[in-house]
Amino acid sequence: MGCASSSPVVEAASKPAATTTTSTSLASNPGDDGYPEYWYHNKTADQTPGFDDMFYAPDSEHHCFQEMFEESYVAKATQDRPCPKGTCGKTPGGCPCNQPGADPGLPVSFNVQRVIRVESSELWERYQNKKKAIMASRPGRVEEFDPPVKTMNKASEYTGTFAPVDGSINEVYAFHGTQVRYALAIAENAFRIDLAGSSTGTLYGRGAYLGESISKADEYAKDEPGGYYDGVFAVLVCRVVMGKLNCTKSDAKAAEKVSAGEFDSTCGTRVFRELVIYDADQCYPEYVVLYKRRYAKDPEEAETTKPRKRRFFMQVPLHWRNVATDLSTGFREEIDLKGPATAWMQCLVNQAQLVPARTILQATRLEDSKMWERYVQFKAALRSRIDERSGDPLRLTLVEKDLRALMKRPCKFFKTPRGCKSGDKCRFSRNEFGLDLDDLGLAAGRRLPVDELDRRLHEGFLWYACTRSAATELSQGHVRRDATLPGTRFYESLQTALKQTKPEDGIKVAVLCRVMCGLPGVDIADENTDFLIIETDANGRREVLVKDGSAVYPEYHLCLSYNDEEEVEKMIESMDRSPKGKDGDEPRLAMDDPTEEPGEKGMLCCAVAE
Structure with a gap:
């Protein structure tokens, strides 16, 4: 039987709002009409809402x-192949310009x-x-x-x-x-x-x-x-x-x-x-x-058998609601993250082992075409400045590692009494702070754009903390500069970032930013220096100064709450002033007591405040 090949352009349908339930008849095993085994969502057939x-x-x-x-x-x-020069009309068998060997x-x-x-x-x-x-x-x-x-x-x-x-x-x-x-x-x-x-x-x-x-x-x-x-x-x-x-x-x-x-x-x-x-x-x-x-x-060298120097990325991030929209059209949305996405973010906060522990009251993702276009243009200009032969590796990877640590499926031995013999180093398992994530939460984390970073440009995720009013300014593209240095401070440590700002109505805002750090240096006044490392803490996490506000995109805003803020801040300051341990080590916090059972640690809760 000789039968069928491709496509007059068919427009996309407007889809009704995502259903709140998914049929439990769709099993996850191959061959029984379930989700394909290689899908990230292949285990979520009996979970709601849909994805x-x-x-x-x-x-x-x-x-x-x-x-x-x-x-x-x-x-x-x-005849359906358009003339590449725009000079020929429809011709059976294709126009002369489309024939093998033609131009x-x-x-x-x-x-x-x-x-x-x-x-x-x-x-x-x-x-x-x-x-x-x-x-x-x-x-x-x-x-x-x-x-x-x-x-x-x-x-x-x-x-x-x-x-x-x-x-x-x-x-x-x-x-x-x-x-x-x-x-x-x-x-x-x-x-x-x-x-x-x-x-x-x-x-x-x-x-x-x-x-x-x-x-x-x-x-x-x-x-x-x-x-x-x-x-x-x-x-x-x-x-x-x-x-x-x-x-x-x-x-x-x-x-x-x-x-x-x-x-x-x-x-x-x-x-x-x-x-x-x-x-x-x-x-x-x-x-x-x-x-x-x-x-x-x-x-x-145009053939794909040759390795590409850079990955190709969408104009708009793949996980954005506006991924199919041209930036010239213009859009701005502050999208509330609900359910699994907020639970995943809470686990990320818990993983930082904050003192005090904090609960996410609200998590939003900013999708702003003007700010994103500014960021992309800065990225393009930076790429043209950096020598292709530069082998300087990305230094600011610890926040990315935090994100990736929560993206793995749990090892089947992790929750057993004896546990996995490889512990957190098991390549099949996320760490203890992600144990409460279900498959929808795990898939929500995998949507984060950790694979969109250009390491050659020192692009990475960094934390910035501020009040709600300052966060509003930041979401409008106004990046506040440091009072004493020509740039803005960002942090790999969420704890350190939060210490830089006072609460407003008992709330601090942690902003997870994409930052195009660019060329490192030791003198921020040097025109060839885009960022410098100010300090590295005992855990190897860095505080950096970034010179140009255009190199920052404040993507995720997390409103974090805590009661008795002043008392806890004094406790933290007191610990900062306390003497070092016997061998110069930082004093161990009570919550890091190795004799405690994992289930006793207060920071393991992934609850999201309503």
Whole structure:
């Protein structure tokens, strides 16, 4: 049977508010319609509320998609591939400028830059329900693709990246080419079938058009000339349940036949096989793959077989609500972190072992396009100043290590009476302060952008503490400078940061900032110095002075409470003035008594104040 390849642009649907429950019928084991085993959320089928997250796939998985691209590549063009010079109209078989050997000719490869995995409980449940409905309506095996879909060889080979599919109802992986921002919107909100073909036509009726060949999908992909995604294209790698196929070269009534129940989908059989569905729930957009085209005239070093000097990152952070929005559009939101996200932040605070212990009253994430654009522009200017050959390693990594320590799954031996023999050093386990995190809380922590840091620029997370009124100024882009030094102080130690400010109505605000420290030095007045280390405490945590406020983005604001503040501050000052231990060591705090059982430590509570 000759059947299906890629995509007139299909707009994203506006998705209703995330459901507050997730069907408990969705188990987490492969093969029983549960979440794929490699998902971060693969253990959360019986937890509420639902989830809707995107994560960067590990760089180690990029080759799976690169090989899938290469295996599905076909050196052909159709009239749907736009003329690269903008001079030719639609031409059967592609215009002269798109032919192999022409200028620029047909792309000879598509090189993966970044892969994003989509984990949405709502979209997944809708997809599984539709799959079950098709299976119920087709009790016998439907006629399968012949030959098999081009993506499926690699999908079957790399089961740690692509979950098993059900061939008895023609479930496959397929491509949908589009623009980066559209891909992100579709990944979050699903396809909008009613807008299908609005820019490229609808040979088989209004539906979502996908395909088995990257060559065909690329015909519909677009970059952003002059914008952030100039030269960068996107393809969705989707799970699609096709069911009974209507295989045809041309059928104006294809959609009507599916609506009548005669078929479940259409498989176009022209130059490329095109897979068309008319119900968005038949498709789960599992991956967004960003890639670049390579032409025969391009230098060899453009190939992805060469290691990239820098990772590619989205214009807007992947975990932001506004990730698909162009910065030029403008946006500003202070988003309250609820439930699992706040619980994770509380564990981060607990991990600092503060004296006194503090409870998060409110946690917010700032999404401000103007401030972020200022930060990104500073980053670009800094990158141009720093020599590519500079081997100076990132020094400010302790806050990042704190974040990563809470992102691991617990070792199965950690909670047993004897515990894990490797303790906190077990590579499978987070530390004791994260033991109360459930899988939703763990996934919330993994959304933090620790993999977006540019170590070569000394970009890292640092703490800044202030009053609520000062935090409001900071969120508006006004970074207060030190009273005596030309810059602003930031800290790797949350305890030290909090000591620098007085409470306001019993509340201090801890701000977790992204800081582009830049070039280190010993004289802040030196024009080649961007930051200097002021002091290092007994635990190796540093206090730094950062010269330029544009190098700071105050992303997370945590309102922390404590009663009897003045009395505790005096206690802390008293401990600071107390003599050193016998060998010059810092005196041990009572809460660090090694004879105490872990469960007796007050700082282990992950409760979040209502």
